[in-house]
Amino acid sequence: MASFKEIVTKAVIGKAKKTSVSKFSITPEENPDTVLGCWVINHTFEGRNNNGVVYVFGGFDVNVWYSYNNDTKTSVATKHFNYEDKMNIRLKDGAVLNDASEIIVRSLTQPTVTDVTVENGVVSLSVEKELGIEIVGNTMIKVSVEDEEDDYDVIEDLDEEEMDEVIKEIDEDYLK
Numbered sequence: 001m002a003s004f005k006e007i008v009t010k011a012v013i014g015k016a017k018k019t020s021v022s023k024f025s026i027t028p029e030e031n032p033d034t035v036l037g038c039w040v041i042n043h044t045f046e047g048r049n050n051n052g053v054v055y056v057f058g059g060f061d062v063n064v065w066y067s068y069n070n071d072t073k074t075s076v077a078t079k080h081f082n083y084e085d086k087m088n089i090r091l092k093d094g095a096v097l098n099d100a101s102e103i104i105v106r107s108l109t110q111p112t113v114t115d116v117t118v119e120n121g122v123v124s125l126s127v128e129k130e131l132g133i134e135i136v137g138n139t140m141i142k143v144s145v146e147d148e149e150d151d152y153d154v155i156e157d158l159d160e161e162e163m164d165e166v167i168k169e170i171d172e173d174y175l176k
Helices: 160-168
Strands: 004-028 031-050 053-068 074-086 102-119 120-143
Touching: 004 074, 004 102, 031 074, 031 102, 031 120, 053 102, 053 120, 074 120, 120 160
Parallel strands: none
Antiparallel strands: 004 120, 031 053, 053 074, 102 120
């Protein structure tokens, strides 16, 4: 007759991804004529539980390469931006987000500048990113336990005569 045991283990209790577009602006020292390139570097982030709601706090540096002085000179403007994204994650099977839950955040798509405009000396840009979040928490599973015993295999050692027979059968020229 089988009985059941409950095992408490860690498992993914919620999983989601979110794509977001944020708008930022940079005011370079010179008045830019044309934006020649834009890139995002040094992206860092972490997820936190705030009263049962997951927030991702992060930041990155944006470098804007631009021309100025009637497109005769170039320069790069750099600025660090911080962001905060609220993540609405549905938890599975009535699980609850608590302080013991682990929040794992992954950048599924690195932040990328998708749109740039220059107006009155200000460079406005849109940055798109996609984050994936997994919530790991305690969960319980039930397993069936069989009452039958698992028999051991019997090990029989060879006596000296049998061992001598095995040794005699070894081909001495095998390794040559």
